[in-house]
Amino acid sequence: MSESLDTWFTREILAHEASLMRYLRRIWLDHAELPDLRQEAYVRVYEAAAKARPLAPKSFLFTTVRHLMADRVRRQRIVSIETVADLETLDVLVDEITPERRTSARQELRRLSRAFERLPEKCRNVVWLRKVEDLSQREVAQRLGIAETTVEKHVAKGALLLAELLFGAKADALENAAAESNHDQVQRHRD
Amino acid sequence: MLQLNRIMIKSNATEIDEVAAAWLARRDSADWSETQRAEFDRWLQSSTAHRVAYLRLEAAWQRADRLVVLGAGHVSAPYPGRLSIRRSYAQALAAGVLLALLGAGWLVWRPMGTSYATAVGGLQAVPLTDGSNITLNSNSQIRVEVTAQERQIELRRGEAFFEVARDPTRPFVVMAGNSRVIAVGTKFAVRREGDDVQVIVTEGRVRVERDSRLPPRAPVALLAAGSIARSGDTGVLVQEKSLAEAETYLSWRSGFLIFRDTTLRDAAAEFNRYNTRKLIIGDPLIAGLRVGGNFRSTNVDAFVRLLETGMSVRARREGDDIILQGS
Numbered sequence A: 001m002s003e004s005l006d007t008w009f010t011r012e013i014l015a016h017e018a019s020l021m022r023y024l025r026r027i028w029l030d031h032a033e034l035p036d037l038r039q040e041a042y043v044r045v046y047e048a049a050a051k052a053r054p055l056a057p058k059s060f061l062f063t064t065v066r067h068l069m070a071d072r073v074r075r076q077r078i079v080s081i082e083t084v085a086d087l088e089t090l091d092v093l094v095d096e097i098t099p100e101r102r103t104s105a106r107q108e109l110r111r112l113s114r115a116f117e118r119l120p121e122k123c124r125n126v127v128w129l130r131k132v133e134d135l136s137q138r139e140v141a142q143r144l145g146i147a148e149t150t151v152e153k154h155v156a157k158g159a160l161l162l163a164e165l166l167f168g169a170k171a172d173a174l175e176n177a178a179a180e181s182n183h184d185q186v187q188r189h190r191d
Numbered sequence B: 001m002l003q004l005n006r007i008m009i010k011s012n013a014t015e016i017d018e019v020a021a022a023w024l025a026r027r028d029s030a031d032w033s034e035t036q037r038a039e040f041d042r043w044l045q046s047s048t049a050h051r052v053a054y055l056r057l058e059a060a061w062q063r064a065d066r067l068v069v070l071g072a073g074h075v076s077a078p079y080p081g082r083l084s085i086r087r088s089y090a091q092a093l094a095a096g097v098l099l100a101l102l103g104a105g106w107l108v109w110r111p112m113g114t115s116y117a118t119a120v121g122g123l124q125a126v127p128l129t130d131g132s133n134i135t136l137n138s139n140s141q142i143r144v145e146v147t148a149q150e151r152q153i154e155l156r157r158g159e160a161f162f163e164v165a166r167d168p169t170r171p172f173v174v175m176a177g178n179s180r181v182i183a184v185g186t187k188f189a190v191r192r193e194g195d196d197v198q199v200i201v202t203e204g205r206v207r208v209e210r211d212s213r214l215p216p217r218a219p220v221a222l223l224a225a226g227s228i229a230r231s232g233d234t235g236v237l238v239q240e241k242s243l244a245e246a247e248t249y250l251s252w253r254s255g256f257l258i259f260r261d262t263t264l265r266d267a268a269a270e271f272n273r274y275n276t277r278k279l280i281i282g283d284p285l286i287a288g289l290r291v292g293g294n295f296r297s298t299n300v301d302a303f304v305r306l307l308e309t310g311m312s313v314r315a316r317r318e319g320d321d322i323i324l325q326g327s
Helices: A005-012 A014-027 A031-051 A057-075 A105-117 A121-131 A137-144 A148-166 A171-190 B002-008 B013-028 B034-046 B048-072 B089-109 B243-248 B264-274 B300-310
Strands: B114-117 B124-127 B133-136 B141-146 B151-163 B172-176 B179-183 B187-193 B196-203 B205-210 B220-224 B227-232 B235-240 B256-263 B279-281 B290-296 B313-318 B321-326
Touching (some): A014 A031, A014 B048, A031 A057, A105 A148, A105 B048, A121 A137, A121 A148, A121 B048, A137 A148, A148 B048, B013 B048, B034 B048, B114 B133, B179 B196, B196 B220, B196 B243, B205 B235, B264 B279, B264 B300, B290 B300, B300 B321
Antiparallel strands (some): B124 B133, B133 B151, B179 B205, B187 B196, B196 B227
16 A cells, blocks of 8 residues: 555546546436535545455446445335436446546646636636746735635635536536537648 | 534535535645644544545646646647637627727726837837836837736737736736736737737746626636737637747847748738838739748838849839839
8 A cells, every 4th residue: 555545546536527427417317416426426435445445446436326326216215217217227338448547638738728718707817826826825815906815715616616627517518618629720720 | 614614514515515625725825724734634534525525626726736837838739729709699799888888987997007109110118117128019009007006008009029027916917909918927929900919928928818898708828938829809819839930920129020931912011010111012913922031121122122133023113102013
């Protein structure tokens, strides 16, 4: 156990959030429950990994979330056919050499820059000053003429939104935008 | 922290996320006391749900460190050349009306600052009190307002080159048409033709934003050294060039125009920015001829002589105009 569980978890589990959420959105009809499902799955995986790290982390994550969904369906007294597609069909082929792994540094940067663009303006300014100009929260407050507590709130909001945009439910929207940008780039080369 | 404790009692994932975000933001600030650290550790250890939520946000927040790379251009990966703004005609119209209203207000309450202007063929250095330097190109006008809080330049016409003294407490903002160019310590040029704005960065990094009063979600472009960006009504288009190539666009600062495989049409347009005697292409067949070389921007005669001797082009004078034709 040379590396910490936290580091392992970030690299091997959180990296799959986009495909996990894509999968969940397809089969779990009540989307309001998705953040809870995601979190429960993370908790179970983290606690299991504290005892022994799974050899195939992505499969383990998906298996865990399938069990969770099955539990939820069973707990509901009236099982609506619509709650979830037939659980037997929930199996997905999980490719351990994941697309996430193959994402190039350039694509990651592109995704990041798109996520950044989608932040609300004030929040974006705070993130820019904090991350790019490397100002402290206090300096950011001075620069923008706002209270330090307000800066702190924008940082909190920025972290939440970036997590959604980079890993979560909103990551797909970014992917679509990226596909469109390829079109933009073609035009750019012609320019 | 009282607030944090109160929310903590609930267990919904979204609420845990919010508490985790609040902790992350508190840790990100400089004042992080031992008491807070202990309180944070207690929170983190009290539930795996807390820990995974925190890890997730921390990973996202750390990834944002790479914005520096985007901004500073340490990668050869081009910043995605955004950006088509998709918005309906109605929205655009509404934006225009809103802008007109706000614009009127803007003029009323911000008539301050100092103006500088150059005539056609002129070149002027404008040193600022903060240590920054501005070089005004031919036929250009700026309004400068430097206060204790901000450094604001409005490019009203033409082109200017900015060498910005580093000052983290006062942003250096150039407004041109509907675009805002925001600099750190850096060197860049802004050229304006109506609302079409060209930005060339030769050092450091700048951010180009569309007017924030223009809905929806104005796109933002981060420009590294070597970038040439055009910002207009349709968005921002970014080209990554070599630094040397970007510099050739700025040769006007030493009074020269540098052409490399430039069409005669573009070369003539460049000369016309610096001279009252205008080059007019009287024959569409020669407009696409390619020219190269270094020319003094005000010496249009030397350029014309070269065309006549080297490229089978004839020049005819008509008043102040020089008409170019094929021979």
